[in-house]
Amino acid sequence: MKELSGDSKIVLGYFYSGLVWGVIGLLIGLLISVQMWDAAFNFGEYFSFGRLRIVHTNVLAYGLGLFTIMGLFYYIVIRLTKRPLLFPKLAVITMWIYNIVVLAGMITLFMGLNQSLEYAEFEWPVDLGVVVVWVLFSVNILGTIITRKEKQMYVSLWYIIATIVAIALLYIVNNLSLIATLGKSYHLFAGLNSANVEWWYGHNIVGFLFTMPILAMFYYFLPKSTGLPIYSHRLSIISFWSLIFVYMWTGAHHLVYTPLPDWLQTLGIVFTMILIAPSWGSVVNGYMTVEPDWSRLRTHYLTKFFIAGITFYGLQTLQGPSQGIRAVSALVHYTDWVPGHVHMGTMGWVVLTITAAMYYVVSKIYKVDIFSVKLANTHFWLVLVGQVMFSITMWITGIRQGLMWKSLNADGTLLYTFMDGLVGNYPYWQLRTVSGAIFIVGMLVFLYNFIMTIVKGERALASNR
Amino acid sequence: MSDNKNSIYSKSVVFTVVVAVAVIIGSVITAFVPLAMKDMHPKLDNLKPYTALQLAGRDLYQKEGCFNCHTQTVRPLKADVLRYGEYSKAGENYYEHPFLWGSKRTGPDLARIGGKYSDQWHIDHFNNPQAFYPLSNMPKYDWLASKPIDIEQTKRGMDVLGFPYTQEDIEALKSRTQLDAMVAYMQVVGSAVERKNYVAVLPEDYENAQNPFKDDAASAEKGRVLYEANCFFCHGVNGEGTNIASGITDLVDEYTSDGQIFVDVANGLPGMMPEHINIMTKNDIWDLVSYCRMLAAKQQASN
Ligand code: HEM
Numbered sequence: 001m002k003e004l005s006g007d008s009k010i011v012l013g014y015f016y017s018g019l020v021w022g023v024i025g026l027l028i029g030l031l032i033s034v035q036m037w038d039a040a041f042n043f044g045e046y047f048s049f050g051r052l053r054i055v056h057t058n059v060l061a062y063g064l065g066l067f068t069i070m071g072l073f074y075y076i077v078i079r080l081t082k083r084p085l086l087f088p089k090l091a092v093i094t095m096w097i098y099n100i101v102v103l104a105g106m107i108t109l110f111m112g113l114n115q116s117l118e119y120a121e122f123e124w125p126v127d128l129g130v131v132v133v134w135v136l137f138s139v140n141i142l143g144t145i146i147t148r149k150e151k152q153m154y155v156s157l158w159y160i161i162a163t164i165v166a167i168a169l170l171y172i173v174n175n176l177s178l179i180a181t182l183g184k185s186y187h188l189f190a191g192l193n194s195a196n197v198e199w200w201y202g203h204n205i206v207g208f209l210f211t212m213p214i215l216a217m218f219y220y221f222l223p224k225s226t227g228l229p230i231y232s233h234r235l236s237i238i239s240f241w242s243l244i245f246v247y248m249w250t251g252a253h254h255l256v257y258t259p260l261p262d263w264l265q266t267l268g269i270v271f272t273m274i275l276i277a278p279s280w281g282s283v284v285n286g287y288m289t290v291e292p293d294w295s296r297l298r299t300h301y302l303t304k305f306f307i308a309g310i311t312f313y314g315l316q317t318l319q320g321p322s323q324g325i326r327a328v329s330a331l332v333h334y335t336d337w338v339p340g341h342v343h344m345g346t347m348g349w350v351v352l353t354i355t356a357a358m359y360y361v362v363s364k365i366y367k368v369d370i371f372s373v374k375l376a377n378t379h380f381w382l383v384l385v386g387q388v389m390f391s392i393t394m395w396i397t398g399i400r401q402g403l404m405w406k407s408l409n410a411d412g413t414l415l416y417t418f419m420d421g422l423v424g425n426y427p428y429w430q431l432r433t434v435s436g437a438i439f440i441v442g443m444l445v446f447l448y449n450f451i452m453t454i455v456k457g458e459r460a461l462a463s464n465r
Numbered sequence: 466m467s468d469n470k471n472s473i474y475s476k477s478v479v480f481t482v483v484v485a486v487a488v489i490i491g492s493v494i495t496a497f498v499p500l501a502m503k504d505m506h507p508k509l510d511n512l513k514p515y516t517a518l519q520l521a522g523r524d525l526y527q528k529e530g531c532f533n534c535h536t537q538t539v540r541p542l543k544a545d546v547l548r549y550g551e552y553s554k555a556g557e558n559y560y561e562h563p564f565l566w567g568s569k570r571t572g573p574d575l576a577r578i579g580g581k582y583s584d585q586w587h588i589d590h591f592n593n594p595q596a597f598y599p600l601s602n603m604p605k606y607d608w609l610a611s612k613p614i615d616i617e618q619t620k621r622g623m624d625v626l627g628f629p630y631t632q633e634d635i636e637a638l639k640s641r642t643q644l645d646a647m648v649a650y651m652q653v654v655g656s657a658v659e660r661k662n663y664v665a666v667l668p669e670d671y672e673n674a675q676n677p678f679k680d681d682a683a684s685a686e687k688g689r690v691l692y693e694a695n696c697f698f699c700h701g702v703n704g705e706g707t708n709i710a711s712g713i714t715d716l717v718d719e720y721t722s723d724g725q726i727f728v729d730v731a732n733g734l735p736g737m738m739p740e741h742i743n744i745m746t747k748n749d750i751w752d753l754v755s756y757c758r759m760l761a762a763k764q765q766a767s768n
């Protein structure tokens with residue numbers, strides 16, 4: 001081999017893009033975590049919490065998340081279809097357009113141009129850009145799948161197809177708006193419908209951005225990195241269909257005890273409970289795959305990333321449904337419990353799985369071992385500790401706050417003022433900043449290890465020339 | 466792999482269509498059908514569309530991302546109504562594009578903020594929340610006072626949302642700042658529902674009431690602690706008054722009875738002073754009465 005194939009270069013291009021956005025998004029996460037316990041860290045309008053929190057979520061979801069997901073999708077698809085990408089040039093163009101879109105999105109969010117719909121904050125011109133990118137991406141991926149050389153589609157391809165279809169549907173419907181000016185639009189739907197459509201979107205965009213694509217990776221890279229085949233194909237089939245079917249019914253669990261009609265809330269909650277089963281289908285499938293030889297957790301360094309990742313996914317999909325129950329929602333809704341839940345998913349399940357997949361891919365395309373397994377282990381433990389500390393502190397303070405909000409004096413008046421509850425968060429929020437810092441150090445170790453592997457790979461290529 | 470070579474897993478186009486159907490069924494039933502249902506779009510009789518100034522304020526509320534810290538839905542739960550007021554009604558949301566209910570209460574709920582405080586309170590609070598609650602994590606919004614309203618955007622917004630306005634309304638925006646708009650929005654949020662306290666004391670019961678802790682130094686000391694957390698930013702650190710409210714020393718004299726002070730501090734004065742009986746016991750309020758008397762007496766002595 002003298003040079004990387006064009007397709008491999010494309011995959012790397014998406015990785016680089018994702019990592020740049022990732023660093024920005026994480027540093028902003030760290031800054032807003034400080035702003036929450038000391039308002040003096042708000043620096044003028046462009047760097048005040050209200051604007052930055054949106055930058056944090058969007059840059060990480062659409063920058064770090066979606067870029068690395070797209071890169072990994074290209075990689076998985078060309079391998080599972082046993083053919084090169086249908087339109088390699090288009091993939092490069094898509095990458096550049098998408099970088100411009102995310103950059104425009106980030107700048108406009110700093111300027112305060114947002115639609116105020118969670119995970120759909122980009123204003124309409126940026127949305128158009130995202131839609132264009134998604135169409136180009138879908139054409140390439142679906143086109144490659146349709147013209148595949150391998151007749152049977154493996155599980156990962158199912159999840160990839162579901163991701164492509166569902167995100168298109170969700171993104172377009174929820175971003176329909178009444179356009180006032182270039183930088184300002186109003187949700188097309190009003191009041192209860194605005195809320196209902198947004199949370200149908202909000203829950204499912206998380207599902208089809210942070211669950212389905214990650215499962216696609218999981219089903220592909222777990223067998224690859226452990227050398228063990230997926231335990232049960234039947235279980236894969238059942239969990240796939242039930243997961244994508246049930247997911248779409250559950251958005252209303254974000255609107256418990258709001259003015260949304262009771263029947264919609266109850267319907268959402270019932271399906272939320274059902275969602276445990278298909279989610280755990282994949283968890284069980286993952287565990288049983290490694291079951292024949294658990295020692296691979298030690299011998300194959302990537303196995304532990306995937307097993308820890310699926311474990312967080314398993315916890316996440318038990319915790320999530322319980323949050324949907326009215327009695328639990330009454331206590332934890334609106335508190336820091338929810339960011340605790342969120343970050344176990346994003347920092348645990350999503351980031352662990354994606355980074356492990358990236359290690360696998362670079363070493364595979366350069367045909368070299370990664371730069372340092374030891375550093376990969378350091379990265380693993382730092383990210384794990386940072387994430388677990390983050391979530392645990394948030395769960396504790398979430399429950400503490402939920403209880404303080406509702407504690408009553410003997411005469412039926414409230415025991416605590418709002419400020420009492422807020423100030424009680426500060427020690428936990430400070431610990432969260434520490435956890436975030438540990439996590440970021442872990443991610444920097446990953447970045448270093450990843451880049452050094454590429455350097456090593458390039459050297460190996462050069463010496464072959 | 467599935468044994469059947471002709472299964473759906475080997476037909477990518479069919480597979481994609483089936484996936485689309487699977488995700489669309491739940492979407493249609495839970496998200497699209499409700500769009501056409503009447504009970505999803507109710508309207509309270511006295512709910513009015515936003516005025517140009519209020520809409521400009523709402524746009525700013527969105528722009529500054531206030532919804533990242535503040536919710537705007539009071540749940541029908543005891544503790545929620547006790548703290549914030551009447552629970553949120555479906556019919557209040559008729560004109561909400563988008564809804565701004567939020568998902569995180571880093572700051573208090575604002576669904577009933579309209580009419581809770583005076584405009585001056587909001588102006589001072591936006592400029593410097595820490596002057597009210599030193600440990601508040603709400604950012605200072607001190608740039609709002611010096612920025613003009615985006616008139617073109619507001620006008621276009623009124624148009625696309627179909628809210629009525631006159632040319633004078635738009636002209637009037639020229640002399641107003643972003644801060645004025647934000648305050649105007651705050652004062653209208655939740656105002657379609659009548660303001661009422663979930664708990665209140667009956668004034669009749671306290672007409673001739675005496676402070677059970679009269680001249681008790683320990684009570685006044687407890688009162689001071691409460692005062693410094695809940696009252697000083699309106700009435701002044703030493704009860705000397707601020708631009709929001711008169712001084713305690715002016716308000717409390719030999720003609721004001723203990724019972725009257727108790728009732729006013731407990732129930733609040735609409736638009737001027739918030740209720741306190743929801744977050745304090747009756748004894749706490751008597752302690753405050755003791756402290757107010759002490760402040761007044763000190764002032765008298767120094768005259
Ligand atoms: C260094 C690590 C991180 C830190 C310090 C951090 C910090 C924060 C903070 C302070 C918030 C605001 C919570 C609130 O308003 O109460 C937040 C929200 C959020 N973050 Fe992070 N974050 C980190 C990593 C991530 C990652 C890796 C992702 C996703 C890929 C992510 C996604 C989100 C999301 C989706 C929310 C919104 C949560 C909600 O609405 O409940 N964060 N983060």
Ligand code: HEM
Pocket residue numbers: 118206210211253254272275276279313316317318319320321323324329332333334338341342344345346349350568
């Ligand atoms: C069976 C699976 C899951 C269910 C049923 C579920 C359920 C829920 C519920 C009920 C909430 C709302 C909590 C509240 O505000 O009171 C929530 C919030 C959230 N969940 Fe999950 N969850 C699941 C899995 C996941 C996974 C795997 C992730 C991946 C990262 C995730 C990310 C989030 C995010 C980002 C939010 C915050 C939404 C917001 O308020 O902005 N969830 N989840």
